[in-house]
Amino acid sequence: MSFWERFFLCIPAPYHLFLLSRPNLSQPSINCVSCFRNLIDVFFTPRALRWMQTMIFAVREINQRQDLLPNLSLGYHIRDSGDDIPVSVKRSLLLVNGQPEKGSGQSCKDIQNCISFALVMKVYAYTNCQLTLLAFIWFYFISLLISYFLIFLKCSFMRTMPSDLFQIKALVKLVHYFQWTWVGVIGVESDYARFALQLFLKESERFDICPAYVHFYPVVLMQDAVEELVNILKSSSATVIVNFSGESELQSILKECRRQNVTHLQWIASEAWATSKALWGDFGDLLKGTLGFAIRRADIPHFGSYLRRVNASVAQKSHFLSEFWEETFRCRLNGSLNTHVHGEEAHNWPPCNGSESLDDVYTPYSDVSQLRVSYNVYKAVYLIAHALHDMSKCEPGKGPFQNGACGSLSQVLTHFTTLGEEVRFDDNGDPIASYDLMNWQRESDGSLQLVRVGFYDASLEDDMDLEIDEPAIMWHRGEKAPESLCSKSCLPGSRKARQKGKPVCCFDCIPCAEGEISNQTDSNDCLTCSKETWPNQAQDQCIPKTLEFLSFQEPLGIILWAFSAFGACAALAVIVVFIMYRKTPVIRGNNVELSFLLLLFLCACFLIGLTFIGKPTDWLCQIRYPAFGISFTLCISCILAKTVVVLMAFRATLPGSNVMKWFDPAKQRSSVILCTFVQALICTIWITTKPPFASYNTKFMSAAIIVECAVGSEVGFWCVLGYIGLLACLCFLMAFLARKLPDNFNEAKFITFSMLIFFAVWITFIPVYVSSRGKYMVAVHVFAILASAFGLLLCIFAPKCYIVLLKPEKNDKNFKHLE
Structure with a gap:
C-alpha cells in the first residue's frame, strides 16, 4: 500500500x-x-x-x-x-x-x-x-x-x-486572576460538560477556588428544570457563573433569569458560546460584561467577497445553499435542489425573484468579522x-x-x-493552545461588540501564560470587577479559620496572636516574629524591638533621679548642721564620729541609686550591685556600732565595770571596717566567679528588648542582701534592748524605729522585685534604696536637727530626755 x-x-x-x-x-x-x-x-x-x-x-x-x-x-x-x-x-x-x-x-x-x-x-x-x-x-x-x-x-x-484541556486551565486562571473564589458552575447534561466540569473542579483546587454549586441541566430544558436552575442561581451568594453549554440551551436559562429578575450575574463563557452573536439581540442586557476565551481569529483574504458571491442562480445548484437562500429571504427557489420539508409557513413563501442580495441583509453566513472556527x-x-x-x-x-x-x-x-502564522503540533497532534480573551461590551448605540481584552498562550511560562488588559474590560455592573466570595478576604494581620462543615473558601478571620504577624491577604497561618523583632500595630510586619531600660529622660527616671539628689543634699545639709553645732550636747552626746560616718554613707546610698538609672553596661552592672551592698553595709555597721556603744555605756556605769575600754573610738571604727570587710569579701567572690552583666532580655512577649543587669550569680545577690539583713537584725535587737536606758540623749528608740522602717521596705521589696519586669523592676530596686535611706536619715537625724535648730533650749546636757 x-x-x-x-x-x-x-x-x-x-x-x-x-x-x-x-x-x-x-x-x-x-x-x-x-x-x-x-x-x-x-x-x-x-x-x-x-x-x-x-x-x-x-x-x-x-x-x-x-x-x-x-x-x-x-x-x-x-x-x-x-x-x-x-x-x-x-x-x-x-x-x-x-x-x-x-x-x-x-x-x-x-x-x-x-x-x-x-x-x-x-x-x-x-x-x-x-x-x-x-x-x-x-x-x-x-x-x-x-x-x-x-x-x-x-x-x-x-x-x-x-484541546479544551487548555481552555479549562485558562478559565481557572481567569477566575483566579480576579480573586473569585466562590463561583457557580453549570453545564448541559452531556459528556462534554461533565468532562469539562470535572477538569474545572480539579484544576480549581490548585487555586483554592470553591464551587458554590455544580448543576447539570438537560439538553431539552423543560420549564420545571429551568426554574430549578434559576432558583439555584438566585439563592446562591456567588455572583460569577461559569457555564459549559451551547447557545441554544443558554437562551432558555436567560429567559427565565429575566422573568425572575436575576440580572446581577457575571457570566464566564466556555469557548462554545464565548463569541455567539445569536444571544446578543435578546439578552444583551444580561450578558453585557461576559468574559470568555475564544480560539484565535484571522482575516482570510478575499473570503468575504467569495461568500457574498452567492446569488439565486448559484444557490439552485446546491441543496445546502438552496435551503440557506430560502430561509434567509423567506422565498422559494424554482428548480431548487433543496428537498427539506420546511413546514406550513414555508409553503406560503413567495417565489424568489432573483434580485435578492446578501449585501442587503445580515446573516452569520457572510459575517467575516470573527473568523475563528x-x-x-x-x-x-x-x-x-x-x-x-x-x-x-x-x-x-x-x-x-x-x-x-x-x-x-x-x-x-x-x-x-x-x-x-506558523502552525505547530505537539507529539499528541495538538496545536499549541492560544486563546483570545473576549469581553462583551455595549456600544453607545446599544449594540454589543466583542472586544479582545487579553490572551492565553500555553507555550509561555506558567506565570506569564495569561495576559489581561484589565482597564479595557467593561463589567456587567460598575467599573470594577465584581466580588464573588463565600467569605471576604482576611487582611494582613489576621489568619483564616475554616468554618466547620463548609468548603475551604468559607472561613472566619481571626487576628494574629501576640507576637505573630501575617503579611499576606488570606494567610492560613500567622508567623512568629524573631526574638529581636515585634509586630507593628497592624500586625502585618515585624519591626525591631525598642530597647527598654530606666532612662534619665523618662518621667519615672527623672523622679527617682530627683529624689536621689534630694536625699544626698539632705544628708549633706545634716552634716553641715552637725559641723556647725558639733559642740552642743545633742551632737556630742551620741558619738559624733559615727554620726558623721553614717551621714556620709547615707549620702553615698542616695547617690548609688543613680547607678541604677540609664542604659546598663557590663562595667556599670559590676559596680552597681557591690556599691549598693557595701554602702548599706557601712550604714548598718555604723548604726550597729552606735547601738552597741549606747548599750555598753550603760553597762559601764555599773560598779567595777571596765567594759568601755573595748569600745573606744578606734574599736568602733574597727568594728565598722570588720563588718564591711565581710560584705566586701562576698562581693569580691561574686564578681570574680560569676559577675553581673548587661543582658538583652527577649524571652518575655513584649514589644521591647529589656536591657537589664543580670545578677550573674543568684547566690551572690541574695548573700549580699542576706548579710545586710543580718546586720539590720542585730542592730534592731541591740536598739530594742537599749531603747529605755536612762540617758538624756539616748537615740536607741529612734534607731529601733528606723530599723522597723528598713525591714518594712525590704520585706515589701522582695516580692515586688521578683514579680516586676524590665525598667519597673529597676525602679522598685531604686525605690527600696531611697526609702530605706530616707528612713534612716529621718528617724535618726531629724529629731536631733529639730532640737538643734528649733528647740535650742532642749540642747542642754541637764535636759532629761531627747524627745
Missing part, C-alpha cells in the same frame, strides 16, 4: 468533513469528499454553512497554487450528517462503501485506490457510546482524521482546534495539503525517518505556515 497505508487516529465528533484521495488517470489527483452541517433543533445554521464554504474556498485556493501540490488537485464531496447519530452512521457507511447519495462536489465513483481523510468537528449531546460506533466504522475506512472544532476526547488524532477549517485543509505535498516529494530510502523511510501522514503533520 506504500504511503497510502490505512491508519486510525481518532473519532472526535459527528460533524464530518470527509476528504477522499486517489490517483487520476492522466495526472495524480486528490478527490476530497466532505460532509458536515450543524443543525440545532432541526434548524438550518448559517455558521456551519460558512464553515463548509471555507473548506471549498481553501480547496480552490490550493488548487490554484503552483508551490503547493503542483501535480495534485483536491476535490470535495459534501454530505449532511444532520446532527443525528443514526444519520451519521448511515451516511458514513454509504461513504466508505462508495454507494452514491445526493451530495455536492466530486465523488469517488470509478476511482481505484481511494484513500480517505476526514475533517470532523464537535457536538455536545453525543455520548461516548455513540462516538464509539462511529469510531468503529472509521477505524477500518478512514486513513486520517483531522478535527477543526473538537472537544474532549482522549485518543490520538490531528486537529487544528486546541472558519480559520480552523481553513488550516485543517491546508494541513492535509502540506502533508500530502511533503509525502509526494519524498523518495523511499531518502526520507527523514529511520532507514530513510518517508513515514506516514501522522508523522509528517508537524508544522506549516498559513496566513503568516
Whole structure:
C-alpha cells in the first residue's frame, strides 16, 4: 500500500468533513469528499454553512497554487450528517462503501485506490457510546482524521482546534486572576460538560477556588428544570457563573433569569458560546460584561467577497445553499435542489425573484468579522495539503525517518505556515493552545461588540501564560470587577479559620496572636516574629524591638533621679548642721564620729541609686550591685556600732565595770571596717566567679528588648542582701534592748524605729522585685534604696536637727530626755 497505508487516529465528533484521495488517470489527483452541517433543533445554521464554504474556498485556493501540490488537485464531496447519530452512521457507511447519495462536489465513483481523510468537528449531546460506533466504522475506512472544532476526547488524532484541556486551565486562571473564589458552575447534561466540569473542579483546587454549586441541566430544558436552575442561581451568594453549554440551551436559562429578575450575574463563557452573536439581540442586557476565551481569529483574504458571491442562480445548484437562500429571504427557489420539508409557513413563501442580495441583509453566513472556527477549517485543509505535498516529494530510502523511510501522514503533520502564522503540533497532534480573551461590551448605540481584552498562550511560562488588559474590560455592573466570595478576604494581620462543615473558601478571620504577624491577604497561618523583632500595630510586619531600660529622660527616671539628689543634699545639709553645732550636747552626746560616718554613707546610698538609672553596661552592672551592698553595709555597721556603744555605756556605769575600754573610738571604727570587710569579701567572690552583666532580655512577649543587669550569680545577690539583713537584725535587737536606758540623749528608740522602717521596705521589696519586669523592676530596686535611706536619715537625724535648730533650749546636757 506504500504511503497510502490505512491508519486510525481518532473519532472526535459527528460533524464530518470527509476528504477522499486517489490517483487520476492522466495526472495524480486528490478527490476530497466532505460532509458536515450543524443543525440545532432541526434548524438550518448559517455558521456551519460558512464553515463548509471555507473548506471549498481553501480547496480552490490550493488548487490554484503552483508551490503547493503542483501535480495534485483536491476535490470535495459534501454530505449532511444532520446532527443525528443514526444519520451519521448511515451516511458514513454509504461513504466508505462508495454507494452514491445526493451530495455536492466530486465523488469517488470509478476511482481505484481511494484513500480517505476526514475533517470532523464537535457536538455536545453525543455520548461516548455513540462516538464509539462511529469510531468503529472509521477505524477500518478512514486513513486520517483531522478535527477543526473538537472537544474532549482522549485518543490520538490531528486537529487544528486546541484541546479544551487548555481552555479549562485558562478559565481557572481567569477566575483566579480576579480573586473569585466562590463561583457557580453549570453545564448541559452531556459528556462534554461533565468532562469539562470535572477538569474545572480539579484544576480549581490548585487555586483554592470553591464551587458554590455544580448543576447539570438537560439538553431539552423543560420549564420545571429551568426554574430549578434559576432558583439555584438566585439563592446562591456567588455572583460569577461559569457555564459549559451551547447557545441554544443558554437562551432558555436567560429567559427565565429575566422573568425572575436575576440580572446581577457575571457570566464566564466556555469557548462554545464565548463569541455567539445569536444571544446578543435578546439578552444583551444580561450578558453585557461576559468574559470568555475564544480560539484565535484571522482575516482570510478575499473570503468575504467569495461568500457574498452567492446569488439565486448559484444557490439552485446546491441543496445546502438552496435551503440557506430560502430561509434567509423567506422565498422559494424554482428548480431548487433543496428537498427539506420546511413546514406550513414555508409553503406560503413567495417565489424568489432573483434580485435578492446578501449585501442587503445580515446573516452569520457572510459575517467575516470573527473568523475563528472558519480559520480552523481553513488550516485543517491546508494541513492535509502540506502533508500530502511533503509525502509526494519524498523518495523511499531518502526520507527523514529511520532507514530513510518517508513515514506516514501522522508523522509528517508537524508544522506549516498559513496566513503568516506558523502552525505547530505537539507529539499528541495538538496545536499549541492560544486563546483570545473576549469581553462583551455595549456600544453607545446599544449594540454589543466583542472586544479582545487579553490572551492565553500555553507555550509561555506558567506565570506569564495569561495576559489581561484589565482597564479595557467593561463589567456587567460598575467599573470594577465584581466580588464573588463565600467569605471576604482576611487582611494582613489576621489568619483564616475554616468554618466547620463548609468548603475551604468559607472561613472566619481571626487576628494574629501576640507576637505573630501575617503579611499576606488570606494567610492560613500567622508567623512568629524573631526574638529581636515585634509586630507593628497592624500586625502585618515585624519591626525591631525598642530597647527598654530606666532612662534619665523618662518621667519615672527623672523622679527617682530627683529624689536621689534630694536625699544626698539632705544628708549633706545634716552634716553641715552637725559641723556647725558639733559642740552642743545633742551632737556630742551620741558619738559624733559615727554620726558623721553614717551621714556620709547615707549620702553615698542616695547617690548609688543613680547607678541604677540609664542604659546598663557590663562595667556599670559590676559596680552597681557591690556599691549598693557595701554602702548599706557601712550604714548598718555604723548604726550597729552606735547601738552597741549606747548599750555598753550603760553597762559601764555599773560598779567595777571596765567594759568601755573595748569600745573606744578606734574599736568602733574597727568594728565598722570588720563588718564591711565581710560584705566586701562576698562581693569580691561574686564578681570574680560569676559577675553581673548587661543582658538583652527577649524571652518575655513584649514589644521591647529589656536591657537589664543580670545578677550573674543568684547566690551572690541574695548573700549580699542576706548579710545586710543580718546586720539590720542585730542592730534592731541591740536598739530594742537599749531603747529605755536612762540617758538624756539616748537615740536607741529612734534607731529601733528606723530599723522597723528598713525591714518594712525590704520585706515589701522582695516580692515586688521578683514579680516586676524590665525598667519597673529597676525602679522598685531604686525605690527600696531611697526609702530605706530616707528612713534612716529621718528617724535618726531629724529629731536631733529639730532640737538643734528649733528647740535650742532642749540642747542642754541637764535636759532629761531627747524627745
